[in-house]
Amino acid sequence: MPHHEFALIDWIRHRVANHARLTLGIGDDTAVLRFPEPADCLITVDMLMEGVHFTLAGASLERIGRKALGVNLSDIAAMAGQPLAAVVAVALPRHGGWEIGQRLHAGLQSMADEFGVALAGGDTNTWDGPLVISVTVLGEATGSGAVRRGGAQVGDWVFVTGSLGGSLTGRHLDFTPRVAEALALQRAVTLHSMIDISDGLIADLGHILEESHVGAVLDSAAIPISPAAASLRDSRSPFDHALADGEDFELLFTVPPSDGQRLIASPPFATPITRIGEIVPGGVCLLRAADGTLAPPQVSGWKHGFDG
Amino acid sequence: MPHHEFALIDWIRHRVANHARLTLGIGDDTAVLRFPEPADCLITVDMLMEGVHFTLAGASLERIGRKALGVNLSDIAAMAGQPLAAVVAVALPRHGGWEIGQRLHAGLQSMADEFGVALAGGDTNTWDGPLVISVTVLGEATGSGAVRRGGAQVGDWVFVTGSLGGSLTGRHLDFTPRVAEALALQRAVTLHSMIDISDGLIADLGHILEESHVGAVLDSAAIPISPAAASLRDSRSPFDHALADGEDFELLFTVPPSDGQRLIASPPFATPITRIGEIVPGGVCLLRAADGTLAPPQVSGWKHGFDG
Numbered sequence: 001m002p003h004h005e006f007a008l009i010d011w012i013r014h015r016v017a018n019h020a021r022l023t024l025g026i027g028d029d030t031a032v033l034r035f036p037e038p039a040d041c042l043i044t045v046d047m048l049m050e051g052v053h054f055t056l057a058g059a060s061l062e063r064i065g066r067k068a069l070g071v072n073l074s075d076i077a078a079m080a081g082q083p084l085a086a087v088v089a090v091a092l093p094r095h096g097g098w099e100i101g102q103r104l105h106a107g108l109q110s111m112a113d114e115f116g117v118a119l120a121g122g123d124t125n126t127w128d129g130p131l132v133i134s135v136t137v138l139g140e141a142t143g144s145g146a147v148r149r150g151g152a153q154v155g156d157w158v159f160v161t162g163s164l165g166g167s168l169t170g171r172h173l174d175f176t177p178r179v180a181e182a183l184a185l186q187r188a189v190t191l192h193s194m195i196d197i198s199d200g201l202i203a204d205l206g207h208i209l210e211e212s213h214v215g216a217v218l219d220s221a222a223i224p225i226s227p228a229a230a231s232l233r234d235s236r237s238p239f240d241h242a243l244a245d246g247e248d249f250e251l252l253f254t255v256p257p258s259d260g261q262r263l264i265a266s267p268p269f270a271t272p273i274t275r276i277g278e279i280v281p282g283g284v285c286l287l288r289a290a291d292g293t294l295a296p297p298q299v300s301g302w303k304h305g306f307d308g
Numbered sequence: 309m310p311h312h313e314f315a316l317i318d319w320i321r322h323r324v325a326n327h328a329r330l331t332l333g334i335g336d337d338t339a340v341l342r343f344p345e346p347a348d349c350l351i352t353v354d355m356l357m358e359g360v361h362f363t364l365a366g367a368s369l370e371r372i373g374r375k376a377l378g379v380n381l382s383d384i385a386a387m388a389g390q391p392l393a394a395v396v397a398v399a400l401p402r403h404g405g406w407e408i409g410q411r412l413h414a415g416l417q418s419m420a421d422e423f424g425v426a427l428a429g430g431d432t433n434t435w436d437g438p439l440v441i442s443v444t445v446l447g448e449a450t451g452s453g454a455v456r457r458g459g460a461q462v463g464d465w466v467f468v469t470g471s472l473g474g475s476l477t478g479r480h481l482d483f484t485p486r487v488a489e490a491l492a493l494q495r496a497v498t499l500h501s502m503i504d505i506s507d508g509l510i511a512d513l514g515h516i517l518e519e520s521h522v523g524a525v526l527d528s529a530a531i532p533i534s535p536a537a538a539s540l541r542d543s544r545s546p547f548d549h550a551l552a553d554g555e556d557f558e559l560l561f562t563v564p565p566s567d568g569q570r571l572i573a574s575p576p577f578a579t580p581i582t583r584i585g586e587i588v589p590g591g592v593c594l595l596r597a598a599d600g601t602l603a604p605p606q607v608s609g610w611k612h613g614f615d616g
Binding site: 024028033037039045047078081088120127128134138195196 | 339352353519
C-alpha cells in the first residue's frame with residue numbers, strides 16, 4: 001500500500017470514535033465486532049460510482065459520503081434491524097485523493113454518528129479512474145427477528161412511510177434512513193413483510209409480491225406524492241414519478257388489518273404513514289382508480305444493463 | 309436497478325449453495341448470518357481495480373474472482389479466525405458485463421466452496437468504466453480470541469509460513485489463504501501477534517513492531533526465498549524480492565521461545581514454517597548478516613499515492 005494511503009488511514013483512524021460493540025477498529029487485519037448474545041447479524045453492501053450514482057459537480061463529497069452509508073442503513077431498516085458497524089472501500093482519483101478521502105470521511109462519519117454506527121475499517125486505494133465507494137454495513141436483528149420481503153399475506157394492508165417521487169431533485173442524497181421508524185413499527189405491530197424503496201414503489205412492491213407469492217391492489221388516490229414530485233415539470237405526471245422514480249428510501253410494509261387500524265389510530269412516530277392498498281391473491285399488482293376500475297400500473301421500463 | 313442486473317443476481321442466486329450459518333442469503337435487503345453463541349465477528353474488506361491490481365489481459369476473470377475473495381480470507385487467517393460469509397459489490401463494464409459477472413462468480417464460488425464460506429449477497433452495477441470488485445468477508449474468532457498485530461513481546465521468536473518474493477509471476481493470483489494453518493497454529497501454541505504478508509515482509513513486520521512497540525532482528529540467511537523470486541532476473545536480488553515484493557499472503561507471527569521450539573520440533577501442518585528472527589526492545593527492524601553485523605533493511609520505498 002502506498003505511503004499516502006497509510007497516512008490517510010492513519011488520519012481517519014484518529015478521528016473515529018470508540019464504540020461499545022467494536023472491540024477492535026481500524027488498524028489491524030480485520031475489525032472485531034462483539035455480539036455478546038446469540039445474534040442474527042444483518043449484512044448489506046452498496047457501491048456508488050461517479051458518473052452513475054452521483055457526479056462530483058452535482059453533489060458535495062460530504063453528501064456522497066452520507067449517501068454511501070445511508071443507503072445501507074436504509075437496507076438495515078428494511079429488516080427492522082439495528083445498524084452497528086460499517087467498513088468502507090474506496091477507489092480515490094489520484095489527483096486530489098487526499099482531500100477527497102477526507103471529505104468523504106467527514107460525510108460518512110456524520111451519518112455514522114447520527115445512527116450510532118462504528119466506522120470499523122476499510123480499504124483505501126488510488127487510481128486514475130473515477131471515484132468508487134463501497135460501503136458494507138453490519139447490523140443486528142431485534143428479538144422479534146429480521147423482517148423479510150417474503151412474508152406478506154393475503155388480506156394484509158400495504159403501507160408506506162413519508163412521500164414518494166422526485167428524489168433526483170435532492171432527496172436521493174439527503175434522506176433520513178428510516179431506522180428508528182422500522183424499530184418502532186416492529187415494537188408496535190406484527191410486520192409481515194418490509195422493504196425500502198430504492199428501485200421505485202411499483203418495482204419494490206414487486207419484490208415483496210414475488211417473494212411472498214401474492215398480489216396487491218393499490219389505491220391510486222392514496223399514494224403520497226412528494227412535494228418534489230408535484231413540482232416537477234416534465235413529460236411524466238407527479239403520480240408516475242411517485243410510482244417509479246425510486247431512491248425514496250422510505251419503508252414499504254404489510255401488516256394484518258387489525259394492526260393496520262392500530263397504526264392509523266395511533267401512529268408510533270411523527271413520520272407520516274399511509275395505507276396505500278392491500279394484499280390479494282395472485283401475483284400481480286393493480287391500481288384502483290377513483291371510479292373503482294382496476295388496471296396494471298404504467299411505469300417506464302428499466303434501462304438496459306449490459307451491452308453484450 | 310436495470311433489468312439485466314436483476315437477471316445476473318437471479319442467475320447467481322440459483323447457483324449459491326446453502327450454508328448452515330446463513331439463515332437468509334441473496335434476495336432480500338440484507339443477508340442474515342446466525343451467531344448461535346456470543347461471538348467476536350471479524351470484518352474485512354478489499355477492493356480490486358482493473359489496471360491497478362490486475363489486468364484483464366493478464367489474468368482470467370475466474371482467477372480475479374478467486375483473488376478478490378482470497379485476499380480477505382488471508383486477512384481472516386491473520387486473526388486466526390474462521391471465515392463464514394462474503395458479500396460482493398461489483399462495477400461491471402457495460403460491454404460484456406453479463407459474461408464478466410458470471411465468470412467472476414465462478415471464481416468467487418470455487419474459492420468460497422474450498423473454505424466453507426457462504427456467498428451471502430452483493431451489489432451489482434454496470435458502467436462505462438473499468439472492472440471494480442469489492443469483497444467484504446465476515447468471520448469469527450475462535451474461543452482463544454482474535455490474534456492482533458499489537459501483541460508481540462520482547463523475546464518472541466518471529467516465524468513465517470511458506471516462502472517469500474516474486475508473487476507477481478503468478479502467486480499473487482494463485483495463493484492459498486492460510487486459514488487452516490492459522491487455526492492449527494492457534495491450537496498448538498500461544499500466538500502473541502500475527503499478520504498476513506500483503507505489503508511485503510519488512511512492511512508488514514513493521515506493522516507488528518509499530519503496534520506492539522517493539523523491534524526485531526531478522527537473520528538474513530533464514531528468510532525463505534521463493535523459487536519464483538530466485539528465478540527472477542532483474543535489478544533486484546531474490547533476497548530483496550523476498551523482503552519487499554508483498555502479496556505473498558503468508559502468515560508472519562510471533563510466539564514465546566518455548567512455543568517456537570515446539571513448532572520447530574513438531575510442525576502442526578505440511579506448509580513450511582521458518583523461524584526468521586526474534587523480537588527485541590526498541591522500535592526498529594534490523595537484519596543480521598552471516599558475520600553477525602546488524603543493518604537496517606534496504607528496501608525500496610513506497611510509490612506515491614496522491615497527486616495533490
